[in-house]
Amino acid sequence: MDRAIGSIAILGGGTAGWMAAAVLAQVLRGTGTSITLVESADIPTVGVGEATIPPIVDFLRLLEIDQAEFMVATEGTFKLGIRFDDWTTPGERYWHPFGTFGPTIDRRPFHNMWHRLRAAGDDPRVEAYSLSAALGDAGRMAFADPRAGGVGPSGGLRHALHFDAGLVARFLRTWSERRGVTRLERKVEGAVLRDDGFVEALALKGGGHLAADLFIDCSGFRGVLIEEALKTGYEDWSRWLPCDRAVAGLTARDPNPPP
Ligand SMILES: Cc1cc2nc3c(=O)[nH]c(=O)nc-3n(C[C@H](O)[C@H](O)[C@H](O)COP(=O)(O)OP(=O)(O)OC[C@H]3O[C@@H](n4cnc5c(N)ncnc54)[C@H](O)[C@@H]3O)c2cc1C
Known part of the structure:
Protein backbone atom coordinates (compact mmCIF):
# COMPACT_ATOMS: atom_id res chain seq x y z
CA MET A 1 0.00 0.00 0.00
CA ASP A 2 1.37 3.39 -1.00
CA ARG A 3 1.41 5.50 2.15
CA ALA A 4 3.09 8.55 0.59
CA ILE A 5 1.14 11.76 1.16
CA GLY A 6 0.21 13.15 -2.24
CA SER A 7 -2.52 15.59 -1.25
CA ILE A 8 -3.15 17.82 1.76
CA ALA A 9 -6.38 19.63 2.65
CA ILE A 10 -6.29 22.51 5.14
CA LEU A 11 -9.62 23.57 6.59
CA GLY A 12 -9.60 27.25 7.57
CA GLY A 13 -7.99 30.42 6.28
CA GLY A 14 -7.12 32.32 9.46
CA THR A 15 -3.56 32.79 10.65
CA ALA A 16 -3.22 29.07 11.46
CA GLY A 17 -4.46 27.92 8.05
CA TRP A 18 -2.36 30.24 5.93
CA MET A 19 0.75 29.72 8.04
CA ALA A 20 0.34 25.96 7.63
CA ALA A 21 -0.21 26.34 3.88
CA ALA A 22 2.87 28.54 3.47
CA VAL A 23 5.18 26.24 5.45
CA LEU A 24 3.98 23.14 3.61
CA ALA A 25 4.29 24.84 0.21
CA GLN A 26 7.87 25.77 1.08
CA VAL A 27 9.11 22.48 2.52
CA LEU A 28 7.27 20.28 0.01
CA ARG A 29 8.18 22.27 -3.11
CA GLY A 30 9.20 20.05 -5.97
CA THR A 31 7.57 16.95 -4.46
CA GLY A 32 4.32 17.26 -6.44
CA THR A 33 2.20 17.21 -3.27
CA SER A 34 -1.03 19.13 -3.83
CA ILE A 35 -2.17 21.54 -1.11
CA THR A 36 -5.74 22.85 -0.98
CA LEU A 37 -7.04 25.34 1.59
CA VAL A 38 -10.80 25.64 2.12
CA GLU A 39 -12.27 28.68 3.80
CA SER A 40 -15.67 30.28 4.05
CA ALA A 41 -16.35 33.99 3.78
CA ASP A 42 -19.47 33.38 5.94
CA ILE A 43 -17.31 32.47 8.94
CA PRO A 44 -15.02 35.32 9.90
CA THR A 45 -11.49 34.83 11.23
CA VAL A 46 -10.49 35.97 14.76
CA GLY A 47 -7.97 38.32 13.19
CA VAL A 48 -7.09 40.56 16.15
CA GLY A 49 -3.65 41.68 17.29
CA GLU A 50 -1.25 40.10 16.81
CA ALA A 51 1.56 39.90 19.33
CA THR A 52 4.20 37.31 18.49
CA ILE A 53 7.34 35.89 20.06
CA PRO A 54 10.77 35.39 18.42
CA PRO A 55 10.04 32.14 16.52
CA ILE A 56 8.04 34.32 14.06
CA VAL A 57 11.42 35.52 12.76
CA ASP A 58 12.51 31.89 12.23
CA PHE A 59 9.21 31.30 10.43
CA LEU A 60 9.91 34.16 7.97
CA ARG A 61 13.46 32.90 7.50
CA LEU A 62 12.19 29.40 6.69
CA LEU A 63 9.91 30.88 4.04
CA GLU A 64 12.70 33.16 2.75
CA ILE A 65 10.39 36.14 3.19
CA ASP A 66 12.09 39.51 3.47
CA GLN A 67 11.31 40.88 6.94
CA ALA A 68 11.12 44.50 5.78
CA GLU A 69 8.67 43.63 2.99
CA PHE A 70 6.56 41.59 5.43
CA MET A 71 6.44 44.40 7.99
CA VAL A 72 5.28 46.97 5.45
CA ALA A 73 2.57 44.59 4.15
CA THR A 74 1.29 43.71 7.64
CA GLU A 75 1.71 47.17 9.23
CA GLY A 76 4.09 45.55 11.68
CA THR A 77 6.41 46.91 14.29
CA PHE A 78 9.35 45.41 16.19
CA LYS A 79 9.16 44.20 19.73
CA LEU A 80 11.89 43.28 22.18
CA HIS A 159 13.16 40.27 18.61
CA ALA A 160 9.64 39.52 17.44
CA LEU A 161 7.00 41.40 15.46
CA HIS A 162 3.63 42.89 16.27
CA PHE A 163 1.33 43.09 13.27
CA ASP A 164 -2.19 43.02 11.92
CA ALA A 165 -3.24 39.34 11.83
CA GLY A 166 -5.77 39.91 9.05
CA LEU A 167 -3.05 41.39 6.84
CA VAL A 168 -0.74 38.48 7.70
CA ALA A 169 -3.32 35.98 6.45
CA ARG A 170 -3.77 38.04 3.28
CA PHE A 171 0.00 38.27 2.71
CA LEU A 172 0.51 34.53 3.25
CA ARG A 173 -2.45 33.73 1.04
CA THR A 174 -0.92 35.61 -1.91
CA TRP A 175 2.49 34.09 -1.12
CA SER A 176 1.09 30.54 -0.91
CA GLU A 177 -1.10 30.81 -4.02
CA ARG A 178 1.95 31.93 -6.01
CA ARG A 179 3.61 28.70 -4.88
CA GLY A 180 0.80 26.49 -6.05
CA VAL A 181 -1.59 26.30 -3.08
CA THR A 182 -5.20 26.08 -4.30
CA ARG A 183 -7.81 28.08 -2.40
CA LEU A 184 -11.39 26.86 -2.29
CA GLU A 185 -14.08 29.26 -1.13
CA ARG A 186 -16.67 26.84 0.31
CA LYS A 187 -18.29 26.06 3.61
CA VAL A 188 -17.44 22.65 5.02
CA GLU A 189 -20.44 20.90 6.53
CA GLY A 190 -18.62 17.98 8.03
CA ALA A 191 -16.34 15.08 7.28
CA VAL A 192 -16.82 11.77 5.53
CA LEU A 193 -15.20 9.17 7.76
CA ARG A 194 -13.64 5.88 6.68
CA ASP A 195 -14.60 2.60 8.33
CA ASP A 196 -11.54 2.87 10.57
CA GLY A 197 -12.70 6.29 11.80
CA PHE A 198 -10.17 8.42 9.93
CA VAL A 199 -11.23 11.34 7.73
CA GLU A 200 -11.60 10.48 4.07
CA ALA A 201 -13.02 13.70 2.67
CA LEU A 202 -14.55 17.06 3.54
CA ALA A 203 -18.25 17.42 2.76
CA LEU A 204 -18.80 20.76 1.03
CA LYS A 205 -21.98 22.83 1.34
CA GLY A 206 -23.98 22.72 -1.87
CA GLY A 207 -22.63 19.27 -2.71
CA GLY A 208 -19.29 17.76 -3.51
CA HIS A 209 -16.37 16.44 -1.50
CA LEU A 210 -12.73 17.24 -1.11
CA ALA A 211 -10.67 14.09 -0.58
CA ALA A 212 -7.04 14.18 0.58
CA ASP A 213 -4.39 12.00 2.19
CA LEU A 214 -3.82 14.41 5.07
CA PHE A 215 -6.23 16.88 6.70
CA ILE A 216 -5.23 19.81 8.87
CA ASP A 217 -7.96 21.37 10.98
CA CYS A 218 -7.44 25.14 11.21
CA SER A 219 -11.14 25.94 11.62
CA GLY A 220 -10.55 27.80 14.87
CA PHE A 221 -12.74 27.37 17.95
CA ARG A 222 -15.23 25.28 15.97
CA GLY A 223 -12.80 22.42 15.51
CA VAL A 224 -14.85 21.14 12.57
CA LEU A 225 -12.67 18.03 12.19
CA ILE A 226 -10.93 17.46 15.51
CA GLU A 227 -14.00 18.14 17.60
CA GLU A 228 -17.21 17.92 15.58
CA ALA A 229 -16.15 14.96 13.39
CA LEU A 230 -13.51 13.10 15.41
CA LYS A 231 -14.68 14.12 18.90
CA THR A 232 -11.15 14.07 20.28
CA GLY A 233 -12.35 15.93 23.35
CA TYR A 234 -11.70 19.38 24.71
CA GLU A 235 -9.18 19.58 27.51
CA ASP A 236 -10.28 22.27 29.91
CA TRP A 237 -7.35 24.14 31.46
CA SER A 238 -9.41 26.85 33.15
CA ARG A 239 -8.47 25.72 36.65
CA TRP A 240 -4.86 26.64 35.86
CA LEU A 241 -5.75 29.76 33.91
CA PRO A 242 -7.48 32.36 36.06
CA CYS A 243 -7.90 34.70 33.05
CA ASP A 244 -10.71 33.41 30.82
CA ARG A 245 -11.35 36.33 28.48
CA ALA A 246 -9.60 38.88 26.34
CA VAL A 247 -10.79 42.28 25.23
CA ALA A 248 -9.37 43.84 22.09
CA GLY A 249 -9.29 47.61 21.98
CA LEU A 250 -7.58 50.45 20.19
CA THR A 251 -5.18 52.90 21.77
CA ALA A 252 -4.31 56.35 20.48
CA ARG A 253 -1.94 56.17 17.54
CA ASP A 254 1.64 56.61 18.69
CA PRO A 255 3.76 57.99 15.85
CA ASN A 256 6.85 56.59 17.53
CA PRO A 257 5.84 53.28 19.18
CA PRO A 258 8.35 51.97 21.71
CA PRO A 259 9.82 48.63 20.59
C1 LIG B 1 -8.91 39.43 21.96
C2 LIG B 1 -7.90 38.44 21.44
C3 LIG B 1 -6.54 38.76 21.44
C4 LIG B 1 -5.60 37.88 20.94
N1 LIG B 1 -4.28 38.24 20.93
C5 LIG B 1 -3.36 37.40 20.41
C6 LIG B 1 -2.00 37.77 20.33
O1 LIG B 1 -1.63 38.87 20.70
N2 LIG B 1 -1.10 36.89 19.82
C7 LIG B 1 -1.49 35.65 19.37
O2 LIG B 1 -0.63 34.89 18.88
N3 LIG B 1 -2.78 35.27 19.44
C8 LIG B 1 -3.71 36.12 19.94
N4 LIG B 1 -5.02 35.74 19.99
C9 LIG B 1 -5.36 34.43 19.51
C10 LIG B 1 -5.36 34.43 18.01
O3 LIG B 1 -5.97 35.61 17.49
C11 LIG B 1 -6.12 33.21 17.53
O4 LIG B 1 -5.66 32.07 18.18
C12 LIG B 1 -5.91 33.04 16.05
O5 LIG B 1 -6.18 34.21 15.32
C13 LIG B 1 -6.81 31.95 15.60
O6 LIG B 1 -6.55 31.73 14.24
P1 LIG B 1 -7.08 30.46 13.56
O7 LIG B 1 -6.56 30.50 12.16
O8 LIG B 1 -6.77 29.27 14.42
O9 LIG B 1 -8.68 30.56 13.60
P2 LIG B 1 -9.68 31.62 12.99
O10 LIG B 1 -9.11 32.98 12.85
O11 LIG B 1 -10.94 31.47 13.80
O12 LIG B 1 -9.95 31.10 11.50
C14 LIG B 1 -10.79 30.01 11.27
C15 LIG B 1 -10.92 29.80 9.79
O13 LIG B 1 -11.67 28.63 9.56
C16 LIG B 1 -12.67 28.88 8.61
N5 LIG B 1 -13.78 27.98 8.92
C17 LIG B 1 -14.28 27.66 10.15
N6 LIG B 1 -15.29 26.78 10.04
C18 LIG B 1 -15.41 26.53 8.69
C19 LIG B 1 -16.27 25.73 7.93
N7 LIG B 1 -17.24 24.98 8.48
N8 LIG B 1 -16.11 25.73 6.58
C20 LIG B 1 -15.15 26.46 5.97
N9 LIG B 1 -14.31 27.25 6.66
C21 LIG B 1 -14.44 27.30 8.00
C22 LIG B 1 -13.04 30.34 8.77
O14 LIG B 1 -13.64 30.87 7.59
C23 LIG B 1 -11.65 30.92 9.03
O15 LIG B 1 -11.00 31.15 7.80
C24 LIG B 1 -5.99 36.62 20.46
C25 LIG B 1 -7.36 36.29 20.46
C26 LIG B 1 -8.30 37.18 20.92
C27 LIG B 1 -9.75 36.80 20.89
Whole structure:
Protein backbone atom coordinates (compact mmCIF):
# COMPACT_ATOMS: atom_id res chain seq x y z
CA MET A 1 0.00 0.00 0.00
CA ASP A 2 1.37 3.39 -1.00
CA ARG A 3 1.41 5.50 2.15
CA ALA A 4 3.09 8.55 0.59
CA ILE A 5 1.14 11.76 1.16
CA GLY A 6 0.21 13.15 -2.24
CA SER A 7 -2.52 15.59 -1.25
CA ILE A 8 -3.15 17.82 1.76
CA ALA A 9 -6.38 19.63 2.65
CA ILE A 10 -6.29 22.51 5.14
CA LEU A 11 -9.62 23.57 6.59
CA GLY A 12 -9.60 27.25 7.57
CA GLY A 13 -7.99 30.42 6.28
CA GLY A 14 -7.12 32.32 9.46
CA THR A 15 -3.56 32.79 10.65
CA ALA A 16 -3.22 29.07 11.46
CA GLY A 17 -4.46 27.92 8.05
CA TRP A 18 -2.36 30.24 5.93
CA MET A 19 0.75 29.72 8.04
CA ALA A 20 0.34 25.96 7.63
CA ALA A 21 -0.21 26.34 3.88
CA ALA A 22 2.87 28.54 3.47
CA VAL A 23 5.18 26.24 5.45
CA LEU A 24 3.98 23.14 3.61
CA ALA A 25 4.29 24.84 0.21
CA GLN A 26 7.87 25.77 1.08
CA VAL A 27 9.11 22.48 2.52
CA LEU A 28 7.27 20.28 0.01
CA ARG A 29 8.18 22.27 -3.11
CA GLY A 30 9.20 20.05 -5.97
CA THR A 31 7.57 16.95 -4.46
CA GLY A 32 4.32 17.26 -6.44
CA THR A 33 2.20 17.21 -3.27
CA SER A 34 -1.03 19.13 -3.83
CA ILE A 35 -2.17 21.54 -1.11
CA THR A 36 -5.74 22.85 -0.98
CA LEU A 37 -7.04 25.34 1.59
CA VAL A 38 -10.80 25.64 2.12
CA GLU A 39 -12.27 28.68 3.80
CA SER A 40 -15.67 30.28 4.05
CA ALA A 41 -16.35 33.99 3.78
CA ASP A 42 -19.47 33.38 5.94
CA ILE A 43 -17.31 32.47 8.94
CA PRO A 44 -15.02 35.32 9.90
CA THR A 45 -11.49 34.83 11.23
CA VAL A 46 -10.49 35.97 14.76
CA GLY A 47 -7.97 38.32 13.19
CA VAL A 48 -7.09 40.56 16.15
CA GLY A 49 -3.65 41.68 17.29
CA GLU A 50 -1.25 40.10 16.81
CA ALA A 51 1.56 39.90 19.33
CA THR A 52 4.20 37.31 18.49
CA ILE A 53 7.34 35.89 20.06
CA PRO A 54 10.77 35.39 18.42
CA PRO A 55 10.04 32.14 16.52
CA ILE A 56 8.04 34.32 14.06
CA VAL A 57 11.42 35.52 12.76
CA ASP A 58 12.51 31.89 12.23
CA PHE A 59 9.21 31.30 10.43
CA LEU A 60 9.91 34.16 7.97
CA ARG A 61 13.46 32.90 7.50
CA LEU A 62 12.19 29.40 6.69
CA LEU A 63 9.91 30.88 4.04
CA GLU A 64 12.70 33.16 2.75
CA ILE A 65 10.39 36.14 3.19
CA ASP A 66 12.09 39.51 3.47
CA GLN A 67 11.31 40.88 6.94
CA ALA A 68 11.12 44.50 5.78
CA GLU A 69 8.67 43.63 2.99
CA PHE A 70 6.56 41.59 5.43
CA MET A 71 6.44 44.40 7.99
CA VAL A 72 5.28 46.97 5.45
CA ALA A 73 2.57 44.59 4.15
CA THR A 74 1.29 43.71 7.64
CA GLU A 75 1.71 47.17 9.23
CA GLY A 76 4.09 45.55 11.68
CA THR A 77 6.41 46.91 14.29
CA PHE A 78 9.35 45.41 16.19
CA LYS A 79 9.16 44.20 19.73
CA LEU A 80 11.89 43.28 22.18
CA GLY A 81 9.60 41.83 24.79
CA ILE A 82 6.32 42.42 26.54
CA ARG A 83 5.95 44.84 29.41
CA PHE A 84 2.93 44.38 31.62
CA ASP A 85 2.24 47.71 33.28
CA ASP A 86 0.10 47.78 36.45
CA TRP A 87 0.13 43.99 36.31
CA THR A 88 -0.55 42.81 39.88
CA THR A 89 -1.03 46.22 41.50
CA PRO A 90 -1.11 49.78 40.14
CA GLY A 91 2.44 50.99 39.60
CA GLU A 92 3.85 47.48 39.52
CA ARG A 93 5.26 46.27 36.23
CA TYR A 94 6.53 43.03 34.93
CA TRP A 95 8.85 42.56 31.96
CA HIS A 96 8.99 39.54 29.73
CA PRO A 97 11.98 40.44 27.59
CA PHE A 98 13.17 38.25 24.71
CA GLY A 99 16.71 36.93 24.40
CA THR A 100 19.21 36.00 27.05
CA PHE A 101 19.84 37.42 30.51
CA GLY A 102 23.37 38.45 31.47
CA PRO A 103 26.58 36.89 30.23
CA THR A 104 28.07 33.50 31.01
CA ILE A 105 30.80 33.98 33.61
CA ASP A 106 33.62 31.45 33.88
CA ARG A 107 31.54 29.10 31.76
CA ARG A 108 28.74 29.22 34.30
CA PRO A 109 25.34 30.23 32.98
CA PHE A 110 24.23 33.59 34.28
CA HIS A 111 21.29 32.33 36.34
CA ASN A 112 23.74 30.69 38.77
CA MET A 113 25.10 34.14 39.66
CA TRP A 114 21.62 35.51 39.99
CA HIS A 115 20.63 32.76 42.43
CA ARG A 116 23.83 33.31 44.37
CA LEU A 117 23.02 37.00 44.70
CA ARG A 118 19.57 36.12 46.01
CA ALA A 119 21.04 33.62 48.45
CA ALA A 120 23.28 36.41 49.70
CA GLY A 121 20.18 38.42 50.62
CA ASP A 122 19.93 40.70 47.60
CA ASP A 123 16.67 40.95 45.60
CA PRO A 124 17.84 41.49 42.02
CA ARG A 125 15.19 42.00 39.36
CA VAL A 126 16.07 39.64 36.55
CA GLU A 127 15.06 42.20 33.92
CA ALA A 128 17.92 44.40 35.11
CA TYR A 129 20.21 41.93 33.34
CA SER A 130 18.31 41.93 30.05
CA LEU A 131 19.54 44.10 27.20
CA SER A 132 16.12 43.79 25.53
CA ALA A 133 14.35 45.24 28.59
CA ALA A 134 16.92 48.03 28.88
CA LEU A 135 16.56 48.91 25.20
CA GLY A 136 12.76 48.77 25.41
CA ASP A 137 12.70 51.09 28.40
CA ALA A 138 15.00 53.47 26.53
CA GLY A 139 12.78 53.37 23.43
CA ARG A 140 15.63 51.90 21.37
CA MET A 141 15.92 48.87 19.13
CA ALA A 142 18.87 46.69 18.13
CA PHE A 143 19.31 43.38 16.37
CA ALA A 144 21.51 40.54 17.58
CA ASP A 145 25.10 40.92 16.45
CA PRO A 146 25.67 37.94 14.12
CA ARG A 147 29.44 38.12 14.82
CA ALA A 148 28.75 37.42 18.51
CA GLY A 149 27.56 33.91 17.62
CA GLY A 150 24.73 34.06 20.13
CA VAL A 151 27.15 34.83 22.98
CA GLY A 152 27.07 37.86 25.27
CA PRO A 153 24.28 40.38 25.71
CA SER A 154 24.19 41.69 22.12
CA GLY A 155 24.56 38.18 20.68
CA GLY A 156 21.68 37.02 22.85
CA LEU A 157 19.25 39.71 21.67
CA ARG A 158 16.13 38.43 20.01
CA HIS A 159 13.16 40.27 18.61
CA ALA A 160 9.64 39.52 17.44
CA LEU A 161 7.00 41.40 15.46
CA HIS A 162 3.63 42.89 16.27
CA PHE A 163 1.33 43.09 13.27
CA ASP A 164 -2.19 43.02 11.92
CA ALA A 165 -3.24 39.34 11.83
CA GLY A 166 -5.77 39.91 9.05
CA LEU A 167 -3.05 41.39 6.84
CA VAL A 168 -0.74 38.48 7.70
CA ALA A 169 -3.32 35.98 6.45
CA ARG A 170 -3.77 38.04 3.28
CA PHE A 171 0.00 38.27 2.71
CA LEU A 172 0.51 34.53 3.25
CA ARG A 173 -2.45 33.73 1.04
CA THR A 174 -0.92 35.61 -1.91
CA TRP A 175 2.49 34.09 -1.12
CA SER A 176 1.09 30.54 -0.91
CA GLU A 177 -1.10 30.81 -4.02
CA ARG A 178 1.95 31.93 -6.01
CA ARG A 179 3.61 28.70 -4.88
CA GLY A 180 0.80 26.49 -6.05
CA VAL A 181 -1.59 26.30 -3.08
CA THR A 182 -5.20 26.08 -4.30
CA ARG A 183 -7.81 28.08 -2.40
CA LEU A 184 -11.39 26.86 -2.29
CA GLU A 185 -14.08 29.26 -1.13
CA ARG A 186 -16.67 26.84 0.31
CA LYS A 187 -18.29 26.06 3.61
CA VAL A 188 -17.44 22.65 5.02
CA GLU A 189 -20.44 20.90 6.53
CA GLY A 190 -18.62 17.98 8.03
CA ALA A 191 -16.34 15.08 7.28
CA VAL A 192 -16.82 11.77 5.53
CA LEU A 193 -15.20 9.17 7.76
CA ARG A 194 -13.64 5.88 6.68
CA ASP A 195 -14.60 2.60 8.33
CA ASP A 196 -11.54 2.87 10.57
CA GLY A 197 -12.70 6.29 11.80
CA PHE A 198 -10.17 8.42 9.93
CA VAL A 199 -11.23 11.34 7.73
CA GLU A 200 -11.60 10.48 4.07
CA ALA A 201 -13.02 13.70 2.67
CA LEU A 202 -14.55 17.06 3.54
CA ALA A 203 -18.25 17.42 2.76
CA LEU A 204 -18.80 20.76 1.03
CA LYS A 205 -21.98 22.83 1.34
CA GLY A 206 -23.98 22.72 -1.87
CA GLY A 207 -22.63 19.27 -2.71
CA GLY A 208 -19.29 17.76 -3.51
CA HIS A 209 -16.37 16.44 -1.50
CA LEU A 210 -12.73 17.24 -1.11
CA ALA A 211 -10.67 14.09 -0.58
CA ALA A 212 -7.04 14.18 0.58
CA ASP A 213 -4.39 12.00 2.19
CA LEU A 214 -3.82 14.41 5.07
CA PHE A 215 -6.23 16.88 6.70
CA ILE A 216 -5.23 19.81 8.87
CA ASP A 217 -7.96 21.37 10.98
CA CYS A 218 -7.44 25.14 11.21
CA SER A 219 -11.14 25.94 11.62
CA GLY A 220 -10.55 27.80 14.87
CA PHE A 221 -12.74 27.37 17.95
CA ARG A 222 -15.23 25.28 15.97
CA GLY A 223 -12.80 22.42 15.51
CA VAL A 224 -14.85 21.14 12.57
CA LEU A 225 -12.67 18.03 12.19
CA ILE A 226 -10.93 17.46 15.51
CA GLU A 227 -14.00 18.14 17.60
CA GLU A 228 -17.21 17.92 15.58
CA ALA A 229 -16.15 14.96 13.39
CA LEU A 230 -13.51 13.10 15.41
CA LYS A 231 -14.68 14.12 18.90
CA THR A 232 -11.15 14.07 20.28
CA GLY A 233 -12.35 15.93 23.35
CA TYR A 234 -11.70 19.38 24.71
CA GLU A 235 -9.18 19.58 27.51
CA ASP A 236 -10.28 22.27 29.91
CA TRP A 237 -7.35 24.14 31.46
CA SER A 238 -9.41 26.85 33.15
CA ARG A 239 -8.47 25.72 36.65
CA TRP A 240 -4.86 26.64 35.86
CA LEU A 241 -5.75 29.76 33.91
CA PRO A 242 -7.48 32.36 36.06
CA CYS A 243 -7.90 34.70 33.05
CA ASP A 244 -10.71 33.41 30.82
CA ARG A 245 -11.35 36.33 28.48
CA ALA A 246 -9.60 38.88 26.34
CA VAL A 247 -10.79 42.28 25.23
CA ALA A 248 -9.37 43.84 22.09
CA GLY A 249 -9.29 47.61 21.98
CA LEU A 250 -7.58 50.45 20.19
CA THR A 251 -5.18 52.90 21.77
CA ALA A 252 -4.31 56.35 20.48
CA ARG A 253 -1.94 56.17 17.54
CA ASP A 254 1.64 56.61 18.69
CA PRO A 255 3.76 57.99 15.85
CA ASN A 256 6.85 56.59 17.53
CA PRO A 257 5.84 53.28 19.18
CA PRO A 258 8.35 51.97 21.71
CA PRO A 259 9.82 48.63 20.59
C1 LIG B 1 -8.91 39.43 21.96
C2 LIG B 1 -7.90 38.44 21.44
C3 LIG B 1 -6.54 38.76 21.44
C4 LIG B 1 -5.60 37.88 20.94
N1 LIG B 1 -4.28 38.24 20.93
C5 LIG B 1 -3.36 37.40 20.41
C6 LIG B 1 -2.00 37.77 20.33
O1 LIG B 1 -1.63 38.87 20.70
N2 LIG B 1 -1.10 36.89 19.82
C7 LIG B 1 -1.49 35.65 19.37
O2 LIG B 1 -0.63 34.89 18.88
N3 LIG B 1 -2.78 35.27 19.44
C8 LIG B 1 -3.71 36.12 19.94
N4 LIG B 1 -5.02 35.74 19.99
C9 LIG B 1 -5.36 34.43 19.51
C10 LIG B 1 -5.36 34.43 18.01
O3 LIG B 1 -5.97 35.61 17.49
C11 LIG B 1 -6.12 33.21 17.53
O4 LIG B 1 -5.66 32.07 18.18
C12 LIG B 1 -5.91 33.04 16.05
O5 LIG B 1 -6.18 34.21 15.32
C13 LIG B 1 -6.81 31.95 15.60
O6 LIG B 1 -6.55 31.73 14.24
P1 LIG B 1 -7.08 30.46 13.56
O7 LIG B 1 -6.56 30.50 12.16
O8 LIG B 1 -6.77 29.27 14.42
O9 LIG B 1 -8.68 30.56 13.60
P2 LIG B 1 -9.68 31.62 12.99
O10 LIG B 1 -9.11 32.98 12.85
O11 LIG B 1 -10.94 31.47 13.80
O12 LIG B 1 -9.95 31.10 11.50
C14 LIG B 1 -10.79 30.01 11.27
C15 LIG B 1 -10.92 29.80 9.79
O13 LIG B 1 -11.67 28.63 9.56
C16 LIG B 1 -12.67 28.88 8.61
N5 LIG B 1 -13.78 27.98 8.92
C17 LIG B 1 -14.28 27.66 10.15
N6 LIG B 1 -15.29 26.78 10.04
C18 LIG B 1 -15.41 26.53 8.69
C19 LIG B 1 -16.27 25.73 7.93
N7 LIG B 1 -17.24 24.98 8.48
N8 LIG B 1 -16.11 25.73 6.58
C20 LIG B 1 -15.15 26.46 5.97
N9 LIG B 1 -14.31 27.25 6.66
C21 LIG B 1 -14.44 27.30 8.00
C22 LIG B 1 -13.04 30.34 8.77
O14 LIG B 1 -13.64 30.87 7.59
C23 LIG B 1 -11.65 30.92 9.03
O15 LIG B 1 -11.00 31.15 7.80
C24 LIG B 1 -5.99 36.62 20.46
C25 LIG B 1 -7.36 36.29 20.46
C26 LIG B 1 -8.30 37.18 20.92
C27 LIG B 1 -9.75 36.80 20.89
